[in-house]
Amino acid sequence: MxxxxxxxxxxxxxxxxxxxxxxxxxxKQPDEIRRDITSEKEKVAGAGFRKRGTVNNLPVVEYxxxxxxxxxxxxxxxxxxxxxxxxxxxxxxxENYKRYAWGCNELRPVSKQGHSSNLFGSLxxxxxxxxxxxxxxxxMYEEFEAAAExxxxxxxxxxxxxxxxxxxxxxxxGGLLSAYYLSGKEVFRRKAVELGLxxxxxxxxxxxxxxxxxxxxxxxxxxWPWASGGSSILAEYGTLHLEFMHLSKLSGRxxxxxxxxxxxxxxxxLDKPRGLYPNYLNPSSAQWGQHHVSVGGLGDSFYEYLxxxxxxxxxxxxxxxxxxxxALQAIESNMIRKSRGGLTYIAEWxxxxxxxxxxxxxxxxxxxxxxxxxxxxxxxxxxxxxxxxEIARTCHExxxxxxxxxxxxxxxxxxxxxxxxxxxxxxxFILRPEVIETYMYLWRFTxxxxxxxxxxxxxxxxxxxxxxxxxxxxxxDVYADRPSHDDVQQSFFLAETLKYLYLLFSEDEHLPxxxxxxxxxxxxxxxxxxxxxxxxxxxx
Numbered sequence: 001m002x003x004x005x006x007x008x009x010x011x012x013x014x015x016x017x018x019x020x021x022x023x024x025x026x027x028k029q030p031d032e033i034r035r036d037i038t039s040e041k042e043k044v045a046g047a048g049f050r051k052r053g054t055v056n057n058l059p060v061v062e063y064x065x066x067x068x069x070x071x072x073x074x075x076x077x078x079x080x081x082x083x084x085x086x087x088x089x090x091x092x093x094x095e096n097y098k099r100y101a102w103g104c105n106e107l108r109p110v111s112k113q114g115h116s117s118n119l120f121g122s123l124x125x126x127x128x129x130x131x132x133x134x135x136x137x138x139x140m141y142e143e144f145e146a147a148a149e150x151x152x153x154x155x156x157x158x159x160x161x162x163x164x165x166x167x168x169x170x171x172x173x174g175g176l177l178s179a180y181y182l183s184g185k186e187v188f189r190r191k192a193v194e195l196g197l198x199x200x201x202x203x204x205x206x207x208x209x210x211x212x213x214x215x216x217x218x219x220x221x222x223x224w225p226w227a228s229g230g231s232s233i234l235a236e237y238g239t240l241h242l243e244f245m246h247l248s249k250l251s252g253r254x255x256x257x258x259x260x261x262x263x264x265x266x267x268x269x270l271d272k273p274r275g276l277y278p279n280y281l282n283p284s285s286a287q288w289g290q291h292h293v294s295v296g297g298l299g300d301s302f303y304e305y306l307x308x309x310x311x312x313x314x315x316x317x318x319x320x321x322x323x324x325x326x327a328l329q330a331i332e333s334n335m336i337r338k339s340r341g342g343l344t345y346i347a348e349w350x351x352x353x354x355x356x357x358x359x360x361x362x363x364x365x366x367x368x369x370x371x372x373x374x375x376x377x378x379x380x381x382x383x384x385x386x387x388x389x390e391i392a393r394t395c396h397e398x399x400x401x402x403x404x405x406x407x408x409x410x411x412x413x414x415x416x417x418x419x420x421x422x423x424x425x426x427x428x429f430i431l432r433p434e435v436i437e438t439y440m441y442l443w444r445f446t447x448x449x450x451x452x453x454x455x456x457x458x459x460x461x462x463x464x465x466x467x468x469x470x471x472x473x474x475x476x477d478v479y480a481d482r483p484s485h486d487d488v489q490q491s492f493f494l495a496e497t498l499k500y501l502y503l504l505f506s507e508d509e510h511l512p513x514x515x516x517x518x519x520x521x522x523x524x525x526x527x528x529x530x531x532x533x534x535x536x537x538x539x540x
């Protein structure tokens with residue numbers, strides 16, 4: 001044979017081999033395919049592998065899968081059955097989204113069509129990106145691959161649209177980062193960095209405190225028109241740190257870390273009323289807006305990210321730790337109260353006056369107190385664990401006091417009421433995860449069976465009142481005799497609520513807390529070990 005004939009023979013031989021392998025794969029039963037995927041996954045987990053792609057000038061990074069990306073079947077039969085039920089719920093929610101709203105941001109499960117809020121503009125695919133890690137964690141690999149293919153071929157950030165920087169960061173950037181760390185697929189790293197770069201113009205303000213809203217095409221930013229005096233919101237600009245530190249690590253670009261560390265610098269120079277952080281900060285003057293403080297909406301995840309920045313840094317970020325515990329001390333002194341009936345709650349602080357109201361969003365704080373308890377200065381660990389348990393009980397009571405056994409958006413402790421919504425616009429339930437999140441953390445730290453029992457009560461209520469023919473819907477009034485559906489299956493129901501329920505009924509080695517930190521959308525990100533820090537290049 002001449003050299004060209006040898007090449008041709010080799011090409012034909014390779015082609016036939018590929019065809020044989022393809023036919024062999026097609027003939028396998030689904031359970032065999034699943035076993036092969038698991039086997040390959042375990043090989044990769046054992047050996048680690050090096051990604052060599054340099055798309056978008058990304059540096060070569062060594063991908064080593066962190067421990068616990070998937071878990072073992074629970075040894076207790078009842079627990080295993082409950083976990084399997086939660087996986088069925090995820091399959092039902094996902095299949096209906098795929099059937100009626102594929103590619104849209106969210107699903108309308110009653111009217112069986114797509115839905116999008118103004119948070120994302122014309123950016124598409126929120127449920128797909130938000131669900132990636134849940135699909136992987138629950139070992140729904142075929143669905144994960146379909147979602148990954150959509151990300152590869154259809155997820156487009158080159159759109160002339162205005163988006164919420166906060167929501168796009170926690171759902172899209174967080175979801176892509178988590179999918180990358182779980183699976184090692186390079187497309188997720190590339191897309192996460194691409195979107196991160198698109199968000200950088202939001203920081204182009206006199207103080208470097210980012211705008212709330214950004215046009216992804218023009219880079220023009222602004223704040224919500226209703227926010228105090230054109231202010232940025234604490235929970236929004238304070239909930240970028242985890243994702244942006246990982247973007248720096250994966251891109252080799254220091255600019256992401258610099259942007260979020262500058263936010264801290266601005267905050268450190270400001271006087272805090274009674275040590276508290278007001279919800280509003282003007283990005284031009286770098287001065288507080290109205291002195292309204294909340295651990296619920298507008299404030300919540302700022303405090304969460306101070307703690308998690310320290311944990312994610314392998315406990316090297318001492319500044320984050322100090323800021324967190326100082327803030328908590330001020331909250332404990334000024335805002336934590338006990339009702340006449342003995343329920344602990346976190347009130348809202350308005351210029352020195354307390355509003356004895358607690359939002360569903362605030363219920364995440366039970367898990368936060370527990371997660372940070374080991375790092376509390378002095379001998380206050382037990383006090384923080386006690387607070388965590390008391391907040392979990394209060395939030396459970398807010399569910400137990402409703403007719404549909406699902407919690408209202410906000411509940412009050414005045415006029416003789418205990419953990420009950422008294423205003424019509426606070427009685428709705430939009431499939432939120434915060435109460436389940438706290439149950440999951442307290443189960444991990446105490447193994448008290450009541451947290452699984454309370455979690456299972458939520459599962460039963462979701463199945464009875466929120467499940468409709470086309471998915472799961474929120475409710476307009478949890479005190480009504482029968483459910484009135486709001487016709488939205490929120491993307492965070494798949495990203496957070498179902499994930500935290502699944503982990504509540506999983507073994508502790510599934511996403512172990514010493515190796516993983518969850519962003520505020522429940523996307524797990526690995527702890528950045530001190531020995532694995534990457535040299536960053538100040539380029540954009």
